[in-house]
Amino acid sequence: MNWRLLSDSEVLPHSGLALDDALTRSASEWGAPTLRLYTYTPCVLVGRFQHVPNEVNLEHCQTMGIPINRRPSGGGAIIMGPDQLGIALIIPNRTDGFAVRSSDLMRQCTSGLVRALEKLGISAKFQGKNDLVAGNRKIAGLGLYQPNSSGRLFHASLLLDLDIETMLKLLRTPFESAETSTNRYTAVSRRITTLRSSVGTDFSMSELIETVRTGYEDVFGVRIELQEVKSGEQQLADHLVETQYSTTEWICRDNAPIRDQVGQSSIRTDAGDLEIKVITAGDTLKSVFLSGNFITSDNAVHDLESSLRWHTSEPRALKQTIAKSMKQNANAWDRISEGEITTTLFRALNQSDTNSSELTAGSCFGRDIAEVI
16 A cells, blocks of 8 residues: 655644644545655644643744644644654554554554664654653654544654754743753753754755655555645645634633642752652643752663653552652662652652742733734
């Protein structure tokens, strides 16, 4: 079975997202998977279930003229532009060989990217709920969307390059009010990597697109041929632009009315000082950040942080996840105990329960965001 390849560059956020949605809603009419590889004009995209003021610095977006939009798929807020490759794999329902469960499908769809990076000499793996990591650092974010009985959409953003300073201005990062800009830059750069940093600055987006295409061909044993969008698909996309992706009601929908809370705690261990900071939203642990002068491997830290992202704050479940991660990296944690990690994390969580939000309150239906969407 041949797949269809669609490729675009510098698409506008509302039209790019609308076409992905339209292709998914009409996937059964095409009959075979479609791989879309494209770049955006500079923009910020939040995940389907995120609350814009929690994730985006509206003032900086307005000042820099960066539009904001909302993906149909889940996942976190990202910046997109000429150095970030948008990937959309649209799979008609009942396509043979594709997993039914969302977690299995996410891993399966990511395998084409893993193969593409392997061709470039980069070892990557699926980690946590929706991250692709290389050398223990995130290189792509992932998401899924299933609107109806027609098809399913796998979304990814693969980093050819990234301006971390710009990202820190546009996105609300964990603990931004408690850290200096230098510390935030260091923390993010230790957790994110790009293709150009691994394979060279002269590596181009066109080369990346071709490598990703052949990566999916290798893994799924298909031929993926460049074709055009059908007129019916484009008409549906135009309709979705008008009725959804250009509307404030969609972009600013209040999916997370609970304000984020921040907490932190520290402890002195035999391996050095350990500080844990958390961001919570209600009963959900959104992010965990470990820092200090303790000695262990980056892999152990990133595995624990990733395992605890978007995790329930229920104590028993947290203890089980911490125990599992530390057991997998037992040699790295030999001088920091499971009890020290657990106690410090719970103290940070308790503090977050009593803190007022460190993020700007209010609705994004106001003047500021209306000027940047």
